[in-house]
Amino acid sequence: MAELEHLELAIGAAEMEPLPADLLSELDDLADTNFGIS
Structure with a gap:
């Protein structure tokens, strides 16, 4: 079992x-760009 x-x-x-839908949408967009990592 995990720690307490x-x-x-x-x-x-x-x-x-x-989370608000608009924030989730922004996070989805960011994830699609690999969080800006090249």
Whole structure:
């Protein structure tokens, strides 16, 4: 099993609101460019 801190972080993340759609779209675009890494 993962360390307790990992479990606590996962639970905390699950309780957060989802990211806004426009931010997710920007992240998708950035990922498509390999995050600007050549």
